[in-house]
Amino acid sequence: MNTRLALSxxxxxxxxxxxxxxxxxxxxxxxxxxAGVEDRNPRAVSTxxxxxxxxxxxxxxxxxxxxxxxxxxxxSIYFDYDSYVVKDEYKSLLDQHAKFLAKNSQMKMLIxxxxxxxxxxEYNLALGQKRAEAVKKALLxxxxxxxxxxxxxxxxxxxxxxxxxxxxxxxxxxxxxxxxGEF
Amino acid sequence: xxxxxxxxLAGGLLGCAALFVPLAQAQLSxxxxxxxxQRLPVAIADFGGERGFAQALTSVVRSDLxxxxxxxLVDTTGKVLDENTAPNYxxxxxxxxDALAVGSLAALPDGNYETRYRLHDTQKQVAIAGQALAHSSxxxxxTAHRIxxxxxxxxxxxxGIFSTRIAYVVKSAGRYELQIADADGNAPQAALASREPIxxxxxxxxxxxxxxxxxxxxxxxxxxxxxxxxxxxxxxNFKGSNSAxxxxxxxxxxxxxxxxxxSSQLYLLNVDGSGVMRIASSSGIDTEPQFSPDGEFIYFTSxxxxxxxxxxxxxxxxxxxxITFEGNYSVTPRLxxxxxxxxxxxxxxxxxHVTVMDLASRQTQVLTDTAKDESPSFAPNGRMILFAxxxxxxxxxxxxxTDGRVKQRLTVQAADVREPxxxxxxx
Numbered sequence: 362m363n364t365r366l367a368l369s370x371x372x373x374x375x376x377x378x379x380x381x382x383x384x385x386x387x388x389x390x391x392x393x394x395x396a397g398v399e400d401r402n403p404r405a406v407s408t409x410x411x412x413x414x415x416x417x418x419x420x421x422x423x424x425x426x427x428x429x430x431x432x433x434x435x436x437s438i439y440f441d442y443d444s445y446v447v448k449d450e451y452k453s454l455l456d457q458h459a460k461f462l463a464k465n466s467q468m469k470m471l472i473x474x475x476x477x478x479x480x481x482x483e484y485n486l487a488l489g490q491k492r493a494e495a496v497k498k499a500l501l502x503x504x505x506x507x508x509x510x511x512x513x514x515x516x517x518x519x520x521x522x523x524x525x526x527x528x529x530x531x532x533x534x535x536x537x538x539x540x541x542g543e544f
Numbered sequence: 545x546x547x548x549x550x551x552x553l554a555g556g557l558l559g560c561a562a563l564f565v566p567l568a569q570a571q572l573s574x575x576x577x578x579x580x581x582q583r584l585p586v587a588i589a590d591f592g593g594e595r596g597f598a599q600a601l602t603s604v605v606r607s608d609l610x611x612x613x614x615x616x617l618v619d620t621t622g623k624v625l626d627e628n629t630a631p632n633y634x635x636x637x638x639x640x641x642d643a644l645a646v647g648s649l650a651a652l653p654d655g656n657y658e659t660r661y662r663l664h665d666t667q668k669q670v671a672i673a674g675q676a677l678a679h680s681s682x683x684x685x686x687t688a689h690r691i692x693x694x695x696x697x698x699x700x701x702x703x704g705i706f707s708t709r710i711a712y713v714v715k716s717a718g719r720y721e722l723q724i725a726d727a728d729g730n731a732p733q734a735a736l737a738s739r740e741p742i743x744x745x746x747x748x749x750x751x752x753x754x755x756x757x758x759x760x761x762x763x764x765x766x767x768x769x770x771x772x773x774x775x776x777x778x779x780x781n782f783k784g785s786n787s788a789x790x791x792x793x794x795x796x797x798x799x800x801x802x803x804x805x806x807s808s809q810l811y812l813l814n815v816d817g818s819g820v821m822r823i824a825s826s827s828g829i830d831t832e833p834q835f836s837p838d839g840e841f842i843y844f845t846s847x848x849x850x851x852x853x854x855x856x857x858x859x860x861x862x863x864x865x866x867i868t869f870e871g872n873y874s875v876t877p878r879l880x881x882x883x884x885x886x887x888x889x890x891x892x893x894x895x896x897h898v899t900v901m902d903l904a905s906r907q908t909q910v911l912t913d914t915a916k917d918e919s920p921s922f923a924p925n926g927r928m929i930l931f932a933x934x935x936x937x938x939x940x941x942x943x944x945x946t947d948g949r950v951k952q953r954l955t956v957q958a959a960d961v962r963e964p965x966x967x968x969x970x971x
Contacts, residue, residue, distance in 0.1 A: 471762065480896060481875040481889060481918055482743050482963070483788045483801070484845060484852055486764060487808035487829040490785050494807065512803070513763035514785045518741035544762040 421464045426540055432457045436538040438496050439531065445491040447499045455496070458538060459503035462510075469509050471539045472496045477530035478517040486516035496536040512536075571956070572712075572729030572941075578951030579613040584699055587618040587641035589625045592648035594657065597684055601649060601659065604688035608706040608728060609695065613950030627662040633669040641666055645695055656680050659687050663695055673698045685730060703925045709967040710930060711735075711745045711754055712941060716959035722756060724771070724967075729954060735769055736776075745965045746789050753815075754965075755779060755789035755798060766800055768815055779817045790833045790842075799823070799833035799842055810844060824857055824864060834877050835859070843867070843877040843886065854888055868901075870908060876919060880926040885946065887911075887920040887929050898931050900946055911948045921966045928952075932962040 425431040438451045447455070462468060474493030476485040493512035500510060522529040588606050591598040609615040618641040625631060625646040636644045647661030656678055663673040673694055679687045686707070693704030708727045713720060720742045725732040736742060740759040747754060754769045764787045769776035780786035784803035791798060795815070802811050805822070808829045813820040824830050826848035833844045841856040846864070848855075851872040857864040868874035873891035880886070883903070890899045890908075895915035901908045916934040923930065923943075928950070930943045935953070939960030943952040955961065 473762070479894075480873070480891065481832065481845070481852075483832045484829070484875050486743075486785060486787050487801070487831050490803050490808055491829070494803070511763075511783055514803070515741075515759065515764075516743075518743065518759060539762070 421461050423465070423468075425461070433461055438492075438536045438538075440492055440495075440534040440536070442531075442534065445495045447495050452499075455499050456503050459500050459505045462500070462505050466506075466509070467541075469511070469541045470500075470505075471544045472500075472510065472512045473519075473537045473539065474512065474514045475519065475521075475533050475535050475537070476514075476517050477533040478520060478525075479530070482516055482518070486514045486518075489514035489516045492534065492536045496538065572723075572725050572732060572954050572961070573957075574611060574729045574952055574954045576611060576613055576951070577953050578944075578949060580945070580949050583614060583616040584642055585616045585618050585640050586643045586645070586695070586699065587620050587636060587639065588695075589620045589623055589644065589646045591646075591659070591661070592624060592626050593650045597657065597681065598649045600684050601647075601688045601691075604685050604728075605645070605692045605695070608689060608692035608704075611728065611952065612696065612704075613945065613952070614696075614700060627660050627674065631664055631666075633664065633666045636664075637666040643672075643695070643699055645691075647691070652678065659691070661691055661694075663698055685726070689726070689728075702927060703969065705923045705925050705928070705966075705969075708924060708969060709751070711747065711965045711967065712932075712961050713742050713745065713963040714956050714959050714961055715741075715939070716956075722754070724754075727966075735771060735774070743963055744788055745963055746791055747965055747967045748791050749793055749795045749968060751968045751970055755791065757787045757789070766798070768798075777816065779815065780813065780820075782820075788832050790835060792835050793837060793839040799835065801831045801833070810842070823859075832876050834879060836879050837881055837883045843879065845875045845877065854886070867906075868908075874899075878920050878922055878929075880922050880946075881924055882926055885926070887922060887946075889917055889920065898929060898944065900929070909948065911944045911946075912942070914942065917942075919963055919965075921964055923966050924969045930954075930964045930966050932964055 420431060425433045428434055432454055435454055438447060462470060472493040474489035476488040493514055497510050497512040521532040586609065588602060591602045606617055610617055618639055626648050627646050631644055631646065644664045644666055645661060647659060649657055649659045652658055658676055658678050660676045661674060662671045665672045675694060677687050677690060689706040692706040696704035705727055709724050710727055711722065711724045714723055718739065720738050721734040722736040722742045722745060723732045723734050735754060738758060738760050743757045745754050745756040752771055754771060756767055757764045758767055764785045765778060766780040766786045766789045767776045768779045779798055780800050780802060782802050782804040786800060786802055788801040789798045797812055798815055799810060799812050801808050808831050809822060810824040810830045810833050811820050812823050826846055828846060828848040830844055830846045833842050835842055840859060842859055843854060843856045845852050846855050852875050853866055854868040854874050854877045855864040855866050871890050871892060874888055876889045878887050886901045886903055888899055889896050896917045897910045898912045898917045898920045899908050899910050914933040918932050920929050920931040928943045928945050930941060933940060933942050939962045941954035941961050941964050
């Protein structure tokens, strides 16, 4: 990003400065030292570069995952009854996550699918898997890598709510995206 | 040593103490909620000999027989008998008893005890069974169960299940325990305690191991747990979900459900996790595999036809055959030990019921009027089906006889119980 680029320019410039100063017998002219050959960006030398903490402004940095203002902090995809199709309203969210994964190749994602509590536990495990798989497929289509993604199911075992109502069951028809460090 | 330890758990042998997590607080209580239509009247006289032990032993024998729902206990108050004198058959017949059990418990010089008993037929006026059993003071309950088994077998022609064990999962305050208790609910011990769910426990045919699915790794993984040593290994942790373990009748393989190739499909692998092999293919969900007792078929749930139904496929190879055709939801196939019946769960108007099918005629019968039944499991004598359900919003276990008449409810105080599995007869 801009600040990183600026930092590296400055470093290169500084290194160059010292080299130039060291190899000639003429005394260096500090006031003009900033205009070394590598310096294409006059702003670079004078820019103050903050050290760590600057990544909070990086929309695809690790801190973005927990930043409530960043879409990457949203991790749940909800499904309609008896449907395993990722709705259009989630496409841009998934796109953000796919981009994050592309820029952070060391990060892995675990997608946990869920199902409501009605019926057989093992069959519900398989239904939850279909939701996790749908999220994974969407991410793959958007550029996600197989090696970074794993889709699994929690079935009905970790319900978000306990009421036996339509509203609660809708909460359970969901896939959650977890990143390395969260599982 | 392994079998010995497993069998005499009630004795609390020191060698076994390390296997399990310290004694679970919550006891499983069992109550009869429905009895058989024609209960056999039987009198169990107070056993003589060592007062405290004899009383405890008699009490367990009576409880076992009463809990089966097949016997009407005839009052024996005031009668002291022993197994050596011939009883007054006419008197017992007039009291309404068709059978009379008498016995006594005596100390042996080596510090152990010997329990002797006789079972009499009051009609034929003859002793029809008897035994002498040597045991330690810690094995009173075990000995009582053996006597109850013997009485049950003599009078019904079926093997008794009083010496068997059941496994189940208890959930309370965000903690899950896989527990194993005697068939009467006594002496529960936790094989596993976890903050994450445990489902699908399955007994190995020899009763020495439990396979189960644990979510401790934030995904479902199949474990095989040796009960005598408490050691376990991972049988399946492929990419994706791993679940629904089912033992082959020879105890050498597990059928499992894996999603490593996309959707939930059936695979077979060796108990140590090696040799994974796909056994069925469908474009839908295949799950809940179960071997038939003769090892010829694998029954399973599949929605390949549009709704979840039960199918079976020959283990040796060949096409799957659909078994259930009524309604639009039939799941969790479990075969009776004689292979003649299948229990499963059907959904009707949003209510889930334990159902049984006679495989020869394909006739089905719904056995319950509870609405959230799951996980049916046959007793090893095929007479009762243990299952999980909900009563008053709480997870409980229940048992029903295959004719629907005898009903039991099994509860743990302040906790939800689920995922029962009835253990096999000990060899």
